[in-house]
Amino acid sequence: MNGLTVTPTQLVAGVGVLLVLFWVWRAGARRAKAAAEKARSGARLVSLAGRVVFNAALIVAVQWVVIAHQGGTWVLLAVLGLPALFAAHALTRALTVTTVDTSKRGGRR
Template identity: 55%
Template sequence: MTVNFTPTQILAGIGVLLVLVAVWRYSARKARRAADAARASSRVVSLASRVLLTGAGFVGVQWLVLAHVHNPTLVLVVLGVPDLIAAYVLTRAVTVTSMDTTSTGASRRRGGGRR
């Protein structure tokens, strides 16, 4: 059994293969973008839950000390330590320490993945 292809059939087959590869690459990129977006949104939710949990812990300890302890030094410590922690975190958050040059595209790798 012999298979004979005409040049037109060979070119059509190569064209179909190229289209399949292009569609496959496009779908892989789209899936990667969707996964990155899902990761970014889960980071926001995770951060928000940690902030709320820590804030609830601070409020609970402050309420206990203010309601049941009449030592002014302890009250000042309980009210002052969370303020110092918040000031430290906010100062670090708004302080620029370096320039991010990866977003310009000059140092991006082809393929978009880690290597």
């Protein structure tokens, strides 16, 4: 029979090469995934900053129009007070520390 003969050393070397190739492929995939996540994170930050600046400019523009055109007292209070309430709420939520205390009674895990 004219079969292909493989020695045990060649078999171990072949399996070793396959393992190294698999390891390199996985490392490259992990690196690519980390780079993609970092890029998405940076894009989210820029997008958030853009939305914050746009909304702040919109609030300032409305306030300026009301103040410049001598709106009534209640309109002035609403235009200045409402954004202040939203800002106070956002700051309070951002600066409030909350914890979740879980008990380990009953043996459930």
